[in-house]
Amino acid sequence: MAAPREAPERRPFGRRFLTDPARLFQHNAWDNVEWSEEQEANARSKVQENSSQLLPQDKQEEYEVNAKRYWDDFYKIHENGFFKDRHWLFTEFPELAPSRNPNQNGDSAHEFSNEESDNEGLGSCENGYCSLETRAENQLNLIKSTPKICTEELATQKYSELNQSDGDYPGSSASYRILEVGCGAGNTVFPILQTNNDPGLFVYCCDFSTTAVDLVQNNAEYDSSRCFAFVHDLCNDQSPFPMPNESLDVVILIFVLSAILPEKMQCIVNRLSRLLKPGGMILLRDYGRYDLAQLRFKKGQCLSDNFYVRGDGTRVYFFTQGELDDLFTAAGLEKIQNLVDRRLQVNRGKQMTMYRVWIQCKYRKPATPQL
Numbered sequence: 001m002a003a004p005r006e007a008p009e010r011r012p013f014g015r016r017f018l019t020d021p022a023r024l025f026q027h028n029a030w031d032n033v034e035w036s037e038e039q040e041a042n043a044r045s046k047v048q049e050n051s052s053q054l055l056p057q058d059k060q061e062e063y064e065v066n067a068k069r070y071w072d073d074f075y076k077i078h079e080n081g082f083f084k085d086r087h088w089l090f091t092e093f094p095e096l097a098p099s100r101n102p103n104q105n106g107d108s109a110h111e112f113s114n115e116e117s118d119n120e121g122l123g124s125c126e127n128g129y130c131s132l133e134t135r136a137e138n139q140l141n142l143i144k145s146t147p148k149i150c151t152e153e154l155a156t157q158k159y160s161e162l163n164q165s166d167g168d169y170p171g172s173s174a175s176y177r178i179l180e181v182g183c184g185a186g187n188t189v190f191p192i193l194q195t196n197n198d199p200g201l202f203v204y205c206c207d208f209s210t211t212a213v214d215l216v217q218n219n220a221e222y223d224s225s226r227c228f229a230f231v232h233d234l235c236n237d238q239s240p241f242p243m244p245n246e247s248l249d250v251v252i253l254i255f256v257l258s259a260i261l262p263e264k265m266q267c268i269v270n271r272l273s274r275l276l277k278p279g280g281m282i283l284l285r286d287y288g289r290y291d292l293a294q295l296r297f298k299k300g301q302c303l304s305d306n307f308y309v310r311g312d313g314t315r316v317y318f319f320t321q322g323e324l325d326d327l328f329t330a331a332g333l334e335k336i337q338n339l340v341d342r343r344l345q346v347n348r349g350k351q352m353t354m355y356r357v358w359i360q361c362k363y364r365k366p367a368t369p370q371l
């Protein structure tokens with residue numbers, strides 16, 4: 001009998017370096033690429049150019065007021081077929097499944113570095129988010145499922161009732177609680193539920209898009225004994241969370257803070273920080289300054305410095321490490337990790353190179369809170 005095949009050793013994060021430029025097209029991605037001064041200057045000038053004309057104020061307000069609708073439309077079109085599942089999550093964020101064997105899932109740290117397929121540009125996913133305009137093959141495909149009712153008003157009423165009843169809230173008996181904000185269709189939540197087998201685990205997830213939350217709740221893997229999906233607008237600071245302050249071990253923000261109006265980010269981070277237990281952590285992965293997606297914007301799509309609107313009406317900000325550090329430390333959190341992930345993606349067929357920039361952070365609430 002043949003010996004059982006062992007899961008291939010996971011390649012650790014950021015370990016394929018391009019030392020010989022002649023090998024550029026031998027792989028589809030290279031880690032930790034250094035930018036030359038010329039490349040940096042080039043990027044700066046592209047951003048200057050595409051930010052030289054800001055959208056008029058009335059248009060800006062329209063995108064803010066209707067933000068939820070644009071994301072609803074996005075999920076009506078793409079449902080949950082847009083994002084790739086992310087087992088890299090557990091390499092980058094072992095906090096999501098602390099007792100997991102690190103050799104589980106032999107996939108690479110980045111969903112892009114699949115050796116079988118070359119990157120096709122932004123359409124192949126910007127670390128999980130693909131721009132609508134590059135996915136013309138996706139046809140408008142209205143939600144077929146019968147959605148459960150999950151309006152924010154109803155949810156708010158339900159939490160107030162729950163919170164009044166002696167600390168009994170969804171997940172109140174759990175020993176390890178994770179909240180994902182801006183969960184979209186659940187491409188982070190479901191891998192967590194599959195991978196983290198801790199019987200004390202409870203996962204909350206929320207999004208302001210009712211369409212997205214419907215997709216999560218109607219997913220065959222949604223298990224209400226281990227998970228609670230709810231509609232929540234992060235920008236509405238009057239909208240309660242279904243769990244009390246200091247009850248969460250982990251809050252995850254994956255490509256979400258970048259979708260928020262920059263002036264509102266600090267208030268959101270402060271509120272999320274209050275939900276953490278002392279010692280609990282916020283984990284973030286998001287767009288970095290001069291990422292290819294930023295350089296590709298055209299004049300007329302810029303809302304304010306480093307903040308743009310896509311063709312589908314959704315918005316995106318491109319962070320520096322310092323900006324994120326300021327946001328988290330001002331919320332009383334301490335830095336565990338704040339790194340920039342510069343990756344060169346290669347489309348060997350088209351002989352194209354794409355420089356991606358992402359930022360990854362872990363910030364912890366001190367045992368004695370600073371706020």
Ligand SMILES: C[S@@+](CC[C@H](N)C(=O)[O-])C[C@H]1O[C@@H](n2cnc3c(N)ncnc32)[C@H](O)[C@@H]1O
Pocket residue numbers: 067071083128129181182183184185186187188206207208209212232233234235253254255256259260
């Ligand atoms: C780029 S998507 C990322 C989705 C998910 N985190 C993922 O990585 O698959 C940004 C998400 O943030 C959500 N979002 C944007 N603004 C929000 C807000 N004010 N409150 C709650 N969710 C918001 C959107 O609906 C969308 O699902």
